Amino acid sequence: MVWLLGRSGHLDDAVKLIDDIPFEHSIMLWRALLGACVIHNNVELGKLSAERVLKMEPQDGSAMVLLSNIYAGARRWESVASVRKLMKRNGVKKEPGLSWIENQxxxxxxxxxxxxxxxxxxxxxxxxxxxxxxxxxxxxxxxxVVLLDVEEDEKDRLLWVHSERLALAFGLISTPPGRPVRIIKNLRICVDCHAAIKFISQVVQREIVVRDMNRFHHFTKGVCSCGDYW
Structure with missing residues (x-):
């Protein structure tokens, strides 16, 4: 319920639900709220959620990464640097995005x-x-989506070298026209890649399947099976 309320933008209701729970809060509640804060760029509530998670689990690397992403989305680069110093001090490394595709x-x-x-x-x-x-x-x-302090043109370039787009481009040049392209990604597909692949499926008239860490995305004729909810 916390995730559903937060994902749909009802963050205050999600917080109230947590406050009304008559037993000790689990770490999953705060992780769910933290994830929703990333989606809606709620910096202060995201900071609170991350602090609660790290209080229960000081070595939770995912909470540090998400907090860094929230600060980056708000262009608070000094805060980003502080979180990354904390990650380095605790030996936490952000898992790099990786996509793969099978051919022959x-x-x-x-x-x-x-x-x-x-x-x-x-x-x-x-x-x-x-x-x-x-x-x-x-x-x-x-x-x-680009969580780096760089110029706008550089952001455009960086979006086009995401791992899933490289894998998709290879799939398109290495398989016969009309054949589905199937990609696996170790992380959640980014919002911009998801939007781009919907358009690509329409332009190339192919079914494109991306299996990310959350679910299968079946792109065809400009639409994704997830309904833009993942």
Whole structure:
């Protein structure tokens, strides 16, 4: 219930529900509220939630990462630096995004900004073509996803080298037209990649399946099976 209320934007109701619980609060309650604060960029409540989580579990790396993301979304770079210092002091490392795709019985792995694949020139060419096509179809990038203090043009570039887009571009150039493209990602697919892949499925007229850490996303004709809720 805390997650459902928070995910739908009713953060005050989620807090009231927690306060009304007549027994000791579990760490899962505060983790759920923290996740909702990330979605809605609620800095102060997110900070409170993270503090409650870390009080119960001081080595909870995911709480530190989410708090850092909240600060980054609010452009509070000094706070981001403070959280990252805490993570370094506690030996916490953020898990890097990784996407992979199988082709001809071989698994191809991609990380964000990866340039090591032997087909990188063709992959970059496909990404540039997709970028042009989906912008004409109405796609507008969500720069808030880039949690770095860089220029706007650099944010646009960084979005297009996310691991799932590299894997998708490779899938499109290495499989016959009309065949579904299936990708696995170790983290939650980002909001902007999700929006971009919806447009891509419409442009290339293919079914695209992305299995992230939460669920399967079946993209076809500009729509995702998750209904933009994941």
């Amino acid at each position: 019985s071989k698994v191809h792995y991609f990380t964000v900004g990866d340039t090591s694949h032997p087909e990188m020139r063709l992959i970059n060419g496909m990404l540039e073509w997709l970028n042009i096509k989906i912008k004409k179809a109405g796609y507008v990038c969500n720069r808030n």
